[in-house]
Amino acid sequence: MKVMVTGGAGFIGSHVVDLLTQFGHETLVVDNLLSGKREFVSPKARFFEVDITSPQITKVFEVEKPDVVIHLAAQVDVAHSIKDPVGDAHQNILGTIRLLECCHRFNVKKFIFSSSCAVYGEKDDCSIKETFPIQPQSFYGISKYTSELYIQIFNTLHNIPFTILRYANVYGPRQTSKGEGGVISIFFKNVLNGETSFIFGDGEQTRDFVYVKDVALANVLSIENGTNEIFNIGCNSKTSINELYQIITSLASINIPSHPMPARKGDIRYSRLDPTKAANLLGWNPVYDLQAGLDETLKFYKGS
Numbered sequence: 001m002k003v004m005v006t007g008g009a010g011f012i013g014s015h016v017v018d019l020l021t022q023f024g025h026e027t028l029v030v031d032n033l034l035s036g037k038r039e040f041v042s043p044k045a046r047f048f049e050v051d052i053t054s055p056q057i058t059k060v061f062e063v064e065k066p067d068v069v070i071h072l073a074a075q076v077d078v079a080h081s082i083k084d085p086v087g088d089a090h091q092n093i094l095g096t097i098r099l100l101e102c103c104h105r106f107n108v109k110k111f112i113f114s115s116s117c118a119v120y121g122e123k124d125d126c127s128i129k130e131t132f133p134i135q136p137q138s139f140y141g142i143s144k145y146t147s148e149l150y151i152q153i154f155n156t157l158h159n160i161p162f163t164i165l166r167y168a169n170v171y172g173p174r175q176t177s178k179g180e181g182g183v184i185s186i187f188f189k190n191v192l193n194g195e196t197s198f199i200f201g202d203g204e205q206t207r208d209f210v211y212v213k214d215v216a217l218a219n220v221l222s223i224e225n226g227t228n229e230i231f232n233i234g235c236n237s238k239t240s241i242n243e244l245y246q247i248i249t250s251l252a253s254i255n256i257p258s259h260p261m262p263a264r265k266g267d268i269r270y271s272r273l274d275p276t277k278a279a280n281l282l283g284w285n286p287v288y289d290l291q292a293g294l295d296e297t298l299k300f301y302k303g304s
């Protein structure tokens with residue numbers, strides 16, 4: 001298959017590209033290098049430095065005619081979406097619409113979208129299923145959910161098959177401090193540099209951390225499976241930010257106390273995704289538990 005990966009120079013996208021090339025797919029990367037890095041892109045993939053919101057993207061579709069588009073390119077910073085809702089909507093909503101128009105025009109056979117647990121918003125401390133009410137609490141959550149709706153209506157009107165993946169907090173090698181799961185990369189960088197880490201609120205907010213290689217696998221499985229479905233991609237696990245900091249300092253064998261900060265606007269208290277549907281219909285189960293994923297991540301940050 002010829003697969004286009006938007007955002008393929010980014011944290012998650014570059015792992016998706018690595019796996020696609022391992023599976024023998026012809027892989028094209030489209031990225032404007034806003035937060036991505038050229039050196040993350042596998043030499044086995046072809047790279048196009050193009051912005052998905054620009055008219056140039058049409059040319060790439062016209063020349064390359066991909067079979068599948070895996071769309072990860074986005075403004076990924078929740079706090080930034082609150083400061084700049086117009087910029088967030090431009091990248092995340094208009095960027096997605098432009099890609100969908102290209103998919104329609106050039107007969108793409110599958111559109112796979114990276115959505116987020118941010119679409120669910122604040123919930124009780126429970127395991128969230130795909131059928132739970134949508135109540136985003138940030139403009140980022142709104143822009144992800146709006147994109148989901150465009151994808152579904154493009155499917156209804158123009159028959160573009162899709163799979164939507166709603167990720168929990170993703171972590172692993174190559175992560176920057178900006179994304180949703182960025183707390184792990186921030187803690188590792190601070191701890192290894194002997195710097196203080198800040199914990200917002202009481203630190204008892206919990207997250208469901210999912211390892212980036214598992215997320216890459218969910219994308220690759222979606223090429224053949226889970227058509228016109230929405231899936232949670234998480235581990236159904238619950239780790240508080242205080243616990244996480246303890247685990248990271250003990251893994252790195254460095255003891256630096258964290259520093260409390262006021263809670264941030266738009267941060268949700270509990271987030272835990274039930275991935276049963278992905279197990280049943282995509283054949284996806286996370287391979288890495290938190291310990292195994294953090295071990296690999298620590299090796300990356302130590303450069304070994």
Ligand SMILES: NC(=O)c1ccc[n+]([C@@H]2O[C@H](COP(=O)([O-])OP(=O)(O)OC[C@H]3O[C@@H](n4cnc5c(N)ncnc54)[C@H](O)[C@@H]3O)[C@@H](O)[C@H]2O)c1
Nearest residue numbers: 007010011012032034035036051052073074170179180181
């Ligand atoms: N990291 C997480 O925990 C998490 C959780 C839920 C959903 N997601 C989603 O997964 C996707 C990938 O996120 P990530 O964490 O790898 O972030 P990232 O910032 O590392 O990757 C995004 C990539 O998109 C590129 N990009 C941004 N705007 C672009 C544009 N207009 N045109 C072309 N390229 C553009 C960036 O340069 C970057 O390489 C995003 O859609 C994000 O919303 C991430």
